Amino acid sequence: MTPQDIFQTLKDTLVEQFELDPVAVTPEARLNEDLDLDSIDAVDMIIKVQELTGCKVGPDDFKQVRTVGDVERVIARLLAEQEPAAG
């Protein structure tokens, strides 16, 4: 997945899962303040990331996450870590 693909997939997922306005879902958008997602939504988002990447994800992976861009970077890292094993 290219970074572009990751962002688009993430955006589509967030829009669908949390009924968000697609225009609002930018890399800079803050999950809590801008998109109004709370801790329960965060749990469901992590579950979705787990599904999308096929990686086991823990809350620690998301400790520093504040924006959509942060989530995108976590996904990219998870996929990168996964690749050697997949190869």
Add this chain to the structure above:
Amino acid sequence: MPHRVVVTGMGGLSALGHDWPGIGAKLRAGRSGVRRMHEWDDVTSMHTRLAAPVAPYELPAHYTRKRTRSMGPVALMSTRASELALIDAGLLDDPVLASGATGIAYGACAGSAEDVVAFGLLGERRNLRSINSSTYVRMMSHTGAVNISLFFGITGRIIPTASACTSGSQAIGYACEAIQAGKQKVMIAGGGEELSIGTTGVFDRLFATSTCNDAPATSPRPFDRARDGLVVGEGAVTLVLEELEHAQARGARIIAEVVGFGTNSDGAHITQPQVQTMAGVMRQALADAKLDPAAIGYVSAHGTATDRGDVAESHATAEVFGPHMPISSLKSYFGHSLGACGSLEAWLTIEMMREQWFAPTINLTHVDPDCAELDYITGSGRELDVEYFMSNNFAFGGINTSLVFRRWSD
């Protein structure tokens, strides 16, 4: 002295509509909410194809994703029914809701079927993929009570009454007791149930469902000699109960008074009803109301149209009241809405008492000779001037409830 408890708001979602004028007109027209469930055509080894689904309803825009993510259908209906009741009571945005003086007594057989399945899949698939953050809250038996509390910001006590077919009636009874004892000023009380293949399967396995699959409107037939079982329904109904002084101080419109409640259990058999404890619970409610049987002008029967249930109930009722008590079963219109039936029947019977007209049991043409002699209301119903009525419900596992309401007159 226990505080007196009055009903100041009522609202619900039912198979025949969502407001009294609409439902009342259908009762007068003898309209049944039962239909054939083509959705279940592919289900094998189930005998019945009948159910009474709730009439379509729309949710206002403030039922947002975030506010409804913890709700399956049963919690959603319970919440909406409660909103309609709070509007009716003039309490929707009242500070009393968040003051700690308002509590909730609410029940259903269980939480939402889809979420029960999700947990079942965990055991089968050996992974958590079917479960998200809110699956449990949608599945749990007190999902209605908790979601009502969250939605309206209610901070008083929660009394979950997940007791199957007495969930709604126990909720009214326990809510009444909480106010009588001075623990709460206002209680949101009721029950809900969502239709699923599971709730129907429960009774079908016991051969207790009706199989009049090609003539839905002719079943169920409570107390009729040709009855062949119950039809499962759904819905949610809420009563707002309030301490009399509190209601009067705010100038609330008082609809009725809850004057008696009794509940007991058979302690005998999971499904075979016991006449003695059924009669006992009615006597308890009368004693609680300090009334003689002769004061009661009408009995709203549980009347599910099962083989044994109707016989036992009729004999218990006749034992307490004698053969002249007017009685009918609203389940002939709505099917058996399980967790919702207690509050549904209380709501509609209060309305009938106010209109001084009581609905007949539809489909009752020949009273079963095994049923006790009572004044079964049939045909076009009955004009009756009634000050007190009793509403009875009986649940799986031998749980019995009896409520007595008084018409309010200032």
